[in-house]
Amino acid sequence: MEEYVGELWHKLVTRVADKQHAEAAVNLDEISKTAAIFFRALGGDAGLNLSAAASTRHGARRGWRDRLASSGERIELSWRDGETLRLPEKIDLFSERSLNRDMYLWLTALSAADVDDNLPWIVRNQTATLATLTRFPGLVSRYYRLVGALLLLRTLPSKLPIEEAAQESAIRQALQQPGSIYDLPTAKKPFQPVLLWTHPSPPVNASNKVSSSDGAPEREQSDDKNVAKSRRKHAAERTDMPDGKDGFLMMFRAESLFSWTEYINVNRPQDEEDDIERAALAAEDMDTMTVARDGETSVAKLRFDLDLPSAGEDDTPLGEGIPLPEWDYKKQVMQPDYCRLQEYVSPQAQPCELPTQLRRTARRLRSQFQALVPTRTWLKGQQDGDEIDLDAWVRQEADLLSGTHADGRGMYRAQVNQQRDLACLLLADLSLSTDAYASDHARVIDVIRDSLFLFSEALSATGDRFAMYGFSSLKRGNVRFNRLKSFDDRYDGLARGRIQAIKPGYYTRMGSAIRQASALLAAQPQRQRLLLLLTDGKPNDLDRYEGRYGIEDTRMALHEARQQGLRPFCVTIDNEANEYLPHLFGVGGFAVIRKPEDLPKELPLLYAQMTR
Amino acid sequence: MENLPFYQSHGSEIELFERAWRNNLPLLIKGPTGCGKTRFVAHMAAQLNLPLYTVACHDDLTAADLVGRHLIVDGQTVWSDGPLTRAVREGGICYLDEVVEARKDTTVVLHPLADDRRILPIDRTGEILAAPPSFMLVVSYNPGYQNFLKGMKPSTRQRFISLAFDFPSAAQEEAILIGETGIDEMLAKRLVSIANAFRALRDHDLEEVASTRLLVYAAILIKDGCEPTLACRAAFVETLTDDPETAVALREVIDATFGL
Ligand SMILES: Nc1ncnc2c1ncn2[C@@H]1O[C@H](COP(=O)(O)OP(=O)(O)O)[C@@H](O)[C@H]1O
Ligand SMILES: [Mg+2]
Numbered sequence: 001m002e003e004y005v006g007e008l009w010h011k012l013v014t015r016v017a018d019k020q021h022a023e024a025a026v027n028l029d030e031i032s033k034t035a036a037i038f039f040r041a042l043g044g045d046a047g048l049n050l051s052a053a054a055s056t057r058h059g060a061r062r063g064w065r066d067r068l069a070s071s072g073e074r075i076e077l078s079w080r081d082g083e084t085l086r087l088p089e090k091i092d093l094f095s096e097r098s099l100n101r102d103m104y105l106w107l108t109a110l111s112a113a114d115v116d117d118n119l120p121w122i123v124r125n126q127t128a129t130l131a132t133l134t135r136f137p138g139l140v141s142r143y144y145r146l147v148g149a150l151l152l153l154r155t156l157p158s159k160l161p162i163e164e165a166a167q168e169s170a171i172r173q174a175l176q177q178p179g180s181i182y183d184l185p186t187a188k189k190p191f192q193p194v195l196l197w198t199h200p201s202p203p204v205n206a207s208n209k210v211s212s213s214d215g216a217p218e219r220e221q222s223d224d225k226n227v228a229k230s231r232r233k234h235a236a237e238r239t240d241m242p243d244g245k246d247g248f249l250m251m252f253r254a255e256s257l258f259s260w261t262e263y264i265n266v267n268r269p270q271d272e273e274d275d276i277e278r279a280a281l282a283a284e285d286m287d288t289m290t291v292a293r294d295g296e297t298s299v300a301k302l303r304f305d306l307d308l309p310s311a312g313e314d315d316t317p318l319g320e321g322i323p324l325p326e327w328d329y330k331k332q333v334m335q336p337d338y339c340r341l342q343e344y345v346s347p348q349a350q351p352c353e354l355p356t357q358l359r360r361t362a363r364r365l366r367s368q369f370q371a372l373v374p375t376r377t378w379l380k381g382q383q384d385g386d387e388i389d390l391d392a393w394v395r396q397e398a399d400l401l402s403g404t405h406a407d408g409r410g411m412y413r414a415q416v417n418q419q420r421d422l423a424c425l426l427l428a429d430l431s432l433s434t435d436a437y438a439s440d441h442a443r444v445i446d447v448i449r450d451s452l453f454l455f456s457e458a459l460s461a462t463g464d465r466f467a468m469y470g471f472s473s474l475k476r477g478n479v480r481f482n483r484l485k486s487f488d489d490r491y492d493g494l495a496r497g498r499i500q501a502i503k504p505g506y507y508t509r510m511g512s513a514i515r516q517a518s519a520l521l522a523a524q525p526q527r528q529r530l531l532l533l534l535t536d537g538k539p540n541d542l543d544r545y546e547g548r549y550g551i552e553d554t555r556m557a558l559h560e561a562r563q564q565g566l567r568p569f570c571v572t573i574d575n576e577a578n579e580y581l582p583h584l585f586g587v588g589g590f591a592v593i594r595k596p597e598d599l600p601k602e603l604p605l606l607y608a609q610m611t612r
Numbered sequence: 613m614e615n616l617p618f619y620q621s622h623g624s625e626i627e628l629f630e631r632a633w634r635n636n637l638p639l640l641i642k643g644p645t646g647c648g649k650t651r652f653v654a655h656m657a658a659q660l661n662l663p664l665y666t667v668a669c670h671d672d673l674t675a676a677d678l679v680g681r682h683l684i685v686d687g688q689t690v691w692s693d694g695p696l697t698r699a700v701r702e703g704g705i706c707y708l709d710e711v712v713e714a715r716k717d718t719t720v721v722l723h724p725l726a727d728d729r730r731i732l733p734i735d736r737t738g739e740i741l742a743a744p745p746s747f748m749l750v751v752s753y754n755p756g757y758q759n760f761l762k763g764m765k766p767s768t769r770q771r772f773i774s775l776a777f778d779f780p781s782a783a784q785e786e787a788i789l790i791g792e793t794g795i796d797e798m799l800a801k802r803l804v805s806i807a808n809a810f811r812a813l814r815d816h817d818l819e820e821v822a823s824t825r826l827l828v829y830a831a832i833l834i835k836d837g838c839e840p841t842l843a844c845r846a847a848f849v850e851t852l853t854d855d856p857e858t859a860v861a862l863r864e865v866i867d868a869t870f871g872l
Contacts, residue, residue, distance in 0.1 A: 037817050037861035041809040042868075046816050105864060135805065138871035384676030396684060411684065414674075582816045 025092035026100040032087075035108045039085060042136070044112035046583055085111050093195065094149050102142050103196070109139060111198050122174055122184045125197040129178040146196055147175045154192055163187035324512045326476065329552035339512045341479040346501040351493030354453060355500075358600075362457040365604050369461035378413050385412030422611055423465040423487065423526035426455060427517045428502075429535035430470040430482060435504035436536075438596035444536050444573065445504045450600035451534065452484065452499045458604035460491045464611070465526060468495075469517060470502055473509035475543045480506065481516055487524060510539035511553035514568070518561040530610065531561055531568040534603070536596075538580060555584050569610065571603055619648070619655035620788045622780050629656050632773055638726045638749040640711075640769065643777030646823025648788075649752045652777075653707045662746060663704030665695035669714035675721045679734055691737055700725070700732050703746035711751040719768055725749055726771035779824060782808060788824060793831040799840070802869050803827050806844060809865045810852065817858055822848050840870050 028035075040046050087107055091100040113128040133140050151172060157165035166185040171194055174181040184191075321340030328335055354362055380389050392411050428451075434444040452468060459466045467489075470482035482502065485495040514533070521529050539550035558568050570581060570590035581590045591606055593599045629652075632639045641649045650666070657664035667678065680694040699706035711719060724731050730743040751772065780788065785807070786800040795803075807822040814821045830847035834840050844866045849859050 033857040034861040034864065037813065037858055038864050040816060041813055041861065041865045043809070043812055046812075105868075109868065136868035137802075138866075138868045141871060382674075383681060384674040397687070400687060587817065 021092040021095050021100075024095050024097040024100055025090050026097060026104060027090050028087055028104070031101065031104050035087065035104055038105060039108045039112050042109055042112035042132075043114060044085070044108075093153065096149075099146060099149055102146055106139070106143060106146055106196060107198060109136065110196075120183060121197075121199070122171070122181060125194070126174050126178040126181060128198070133178070150196055151175070161187075161189075164189055164191070167191045321477075321479070322516065324479070324515050326511055327553040327556035329549060329556075334556075339476040339479055339509065341481050341512050341516050343481045343483055343516075345483050346498050349494065349497040349501040352497045352500050353493065354457065354496060355450075358450060358453055358457075361601065362454060365454055365458040366461040369458045369604070369608065378415055380413055381409045382412045382414040383410035385410070385414030387413045389413045420462065420464060420611070421527045422530065423521060423524040423528070424459065424467075424530040424532060424607070424611075425487075425517050425521040426452070426466065426468045426532045426534060427513060428452060428468070428470045428484075429472075429508055429510075429533075429537075430480075430502055430504060431472045431508040431537075431540075432504050432506055433508070433537050438573065442597060443504075444596060445502065447573070447596050447599050448534060449499060449502055451603045452502075453496070454600045455603050455607070456485070456491050456495070456499070458607065465524065467520065468499075469513075469520075471509075471513035472504075472506040473512065473541050473545075474506045475541060476509070476512075476545070478506075479509050479512040479516075481513060487520070507541040507545070508535070508537065508539050508550075509541045509545055510535075510550065511557040514554065514557040514561060518557070518564055518566055521561075521566055522564040528611070529566045530607075531566050532607070533568065533570045534599075535570065535572050535574070537572075537574045551580055551583065558584055571599070571606060573599060616658045617651060617654045618791050619651055620780070620784055620791060622648075622777070622784060625652065625775055625777075626656070626659075628773075628775060630660070633660060633746075633748050636728075636730060636745060636748075638751070638772045640772035640774045641750065641752040641777055642755050642774060643752070644779065644821065644823065645754050646825030647777050647779050648824060649777055650707075650709060653705065653750055653752075657705045657707075660705075662748070663699070663702050664707060665699040665704060666707045666709060667695050668709045669711050669718075671713060671715065673714045673718050675718050676736075678718065678721055679732070680736075682736065696721070696725075697732060697734065697741065700741050700743045700747050703744035705748045705750055708749075708751040710753055712753045722749065722751075722768065723771065726768075779807075779811065779821075785824060785827065789827055789831050792828050793835050795831045795835055799831070799834060802840075803830055803844070806848065806866055806869050809869075810848060810862065817861075818852050820852055822852060826851060841866050844870070 085108075087104060091103050093103065094100050109132045110125070110128050113131045115124055115128045115131060117124070119127060129143070133143060154172070155168065157168045157172070160168055163185065164187045167187045168191065170181050170184055171191060175194070175196065321342040323337035324339045324341055325334050325336045326338040327333075379385070381392050382389070389411055392409055396409075396411065428448055430445070430448070434448060436444050438444045438447050456466075456468065465487055466485070467487040468484040470484060471480060472482075473479040482498075483489075484498045484502070485491055489495055510533075514531070517531060521531055538546075539554045540546040541550065545553070561568050568585060568589065570577075570585050571593065572581065572590060573593050573596040575592065575594065577590065577592045581592075584590075591602075593602050629639065631637075633656075641652070643649055653666075654664060667673070676694065678694045678696040680692050680697045682689040683692050684690075693701065696706050698704075708714070708722075721732075724733060725743060726749055730747070732741040732743065733739075734741065779785065782801075782804050785804045786797065789795055789800040789803060790797065804827065807824075807827050810818065810822045826847050830843050833843035833847065838846075841863075845863060849862045849866070853859050853862065
């Protein structure tokens with residue numbers, strides 16, 4: 001009963017609060033792109049994602065809740081971990097929209113400051129504030145406006161019991177005179193959240209007993225990587241965790257829904273490994289599937305194992321194949337011979353003709369692409385050339401005779417021959433995610449298959465040298481490299497048969513596949529060498545090859561490719577690609593095809609544009 | 613030597629240039645656009661008291677544009693030296709800016725000049741010029757990977773000793789702004805801080821980064837009385853991006869630096 005009333009009350013408060021400054025609310029969605037660029041410009045780590053923070057239960061006394069517009073007892077705090085910068089999904093604290101917007105920018109700027117993470121929380125935030133204000137003096141007036149507005153929302157120390165009042169006074173002073181407070185007095189009740197500061201890690205249920213005297217939230221809660229579809233971290237509405245009176249400082253919502261990707265991202269303890277793996281295979285690494293985890297305890301335990309490669313993993317013999325290195329961004333080291341890649345040819349492939357439904361498009365593409373074939377043409381009126389331009393000569397003589405001034409045009413005809421000196425390797429992602437439906441009638445893999453067919457048709461019309469491979473992986477020992485057409489293979493019935501036989505399977509260890517493709521491409525004598533990657537999502541694999549680790553290894557592999565004089569370019573159908581592809585390929589280095597069904601037609605056209 | 617163009621040195625590039633010149637070695641300078649390559653060469657030419665011939669390379673540049681051509685004057689053909697030939701005859705510096713923009717069949721004329729033969733054969737006149745000791749060939753290019761499909765042929769590249777330029781350190785860039793435009797130190801600091809913020813966006817959000825040249829432009833506008841945030845928007849934001857959301861973020865950085 002009490003709980004029921006509590007819920008009603010909760011709804012009421014949130015609704016009232018929601019209305020309060022709804023008209024002035026700024027949503028993360030409106031500002032996320034700006035904030036992300038702002039963050040990077042201020043020196044923030046370019047590899048981080050920007051995401052909405054989960055609401056966190058703060059345990060502060062109720063007076064605070066009443067005053068804190070819109071958030072009720074739930075509150076979205078900002079924090080940053082190794083992969084993600086989290087900001088509130090919406091800020092409507094203040095009645096002035098510009099203040100709400102400034103708060104986003106302030107939190108972003110603060111998170112970009114390079115400050116020792118090990119400082120006590122209150123010192124760290126003041127240090128970051130000072131550093132930010134020093135480098136960006138233009139923020140000073142905005143900061144103090146925000147502080148002034150925020151203090152009006154906080155309970156006055158005079159209204160609090162002694163201990164809490166001391167705490168609150170310290171916080172106020174730290175906000176108003178950053179750099180002047182060295183530690184936070186302790187109190188039984190948690191202090192009111194400081195929304196102008198960031199948290200060193202996901203704020204969690206650090207009780208006053210355990211938490212060190214600085215009062216900082218403990219860093220033990222594992223959070224997710226990217227919550228794919230909605231940027232928001234979902235948190236269940238109800239909780240059966242003990243209330244603030246038990247001395248919890250910040251209570252993370254107990255039942256979080258973790259999306260499948262983030263779930264398998266966690267490095268599981270060994271005993272769970274098998275189950276999870278089976279489940280993971282069954283779930284076919286689809287982002288959409290969500291799995292509920294009950295309670296933060298198990299999640300918190302999982303967190304402890306994060307980054308420690310489990311024993312079994314490293315002992316597994318890697319077996320046959322081409323040894324390839326892999327980049328560990330945390331240690332900043334290249335791990336030599338860390339992966340094994342096996343090249344194979346689909347055994348079931350039978351020679352075949354081009355599928356009938358593609359023939360018309362193929363014919364059109366072929367004639368378009370023939371236009372790219374180099375032809376020798378004569379240019380007239382050149383300053384230099386193989387032959388005299390008689391027309392120009394005659395005109396010049398006539399001009400001279402008639403006393404008109406010569407126009408200075410060239411007297412030669414030159415033959416130009418824009419030789420195409422180009423090799424292209426197309427590398428297609430064949431991981432299990434391509435089994436998903438791209439439209440009502442086609443799976444991603446079907447779209448990729450058609451793309452490979454049309455691409456081959458178009459390229460064989462130009463005479464450009466090209467090769468095609470597919471890839472997938474199952475941990476580092478099995479990077480599968482499917483030869484569809486090598487540079488030396490002809491594009492014939494058999495090559496078509498191999499394209500026809502492609503099947504989705506396993507995971508996406510992009511770095512290894514790129515390294516192998518680069519080696520093959522770098523051996524080509526052509527001056528321009530294009531490495532085209534065709535994919536539907538991020539790098540990922542079971543053994544910690546996910547999230548930032550996978551991204552950074554892929555980035556390194558691409559860097560190596562560029563060092564070898566290759567030009568990597570990515571074509572993707574992942575609508576969220578903007579969040580990570582610029583980091584990998586640079587702004588001009590990729591194209592997102594919004595409608596996957598368009599890929600087969602778009603891919604050859606993109607190629608034509610790039611190589612014209 | 614009174615008219616020495618202002619040049620703020622980054623390191624040992626002046627010494628290296630002099631050594632290359634004294635030892636008849638051709639020089640390649642690579643670095644992003646607007647980081648002072650052209651200014652450096654102008655400075656060195658003045659310092660060494662040598663005539664300087666600068667050629668901005670492009671797609672349609674022909675060997676004749678460099679070497680020279682016959683012109684028809686009053687019904688007669690007259691040979692006219694190109695800048696490269698003139699630099700060789702006078703024993704000066706020939707500077708080919710953005711050399712990768714020129715086609716390969718154009719840049720081959722540099723080969724015999726860029727190795728120990730140091731000669732320039734002029735096919736059309738049959739003349740073979742031997743370069744005097746004071747002649748120096750300098751080329752530059754911007755190695756951004758946008759240039760990958762163009763690139764420089766290893767056979768050309770390996771004929772040069774190379775100097776890598778990058779954007780100067782903050783203190784040096786401030787000195788450049790002050791030396792170049794006479795703005796005060798505080799303003800120079802802020803402009804450089806903005807530029808470095810934008811440079812952090814290289815490759816991820818911006819294809820081009822703010823060059824020292826753009827900084828100089830902003831400083832000139834402000835010196836002329838332009839309101840600083842306005843000057844910075846004109847010099848940086850609109851030059852560097854066409855994307856509205858990126859532009860908003862860049863403006864926020866400017867506002868955060870200058871205040872509202
Ligand atoms: N080291 C420097 N010393 C003096 N001025 C510089 C320096 N670097 C850049 N500048 C300024 O930047 C402008 C652009 O430099 P420039 O030499 O034309 O660049 P680049 O040739 O590398 O494209 C110059 O006109 C000058 O105002
Ligand atoms: Mg995949």
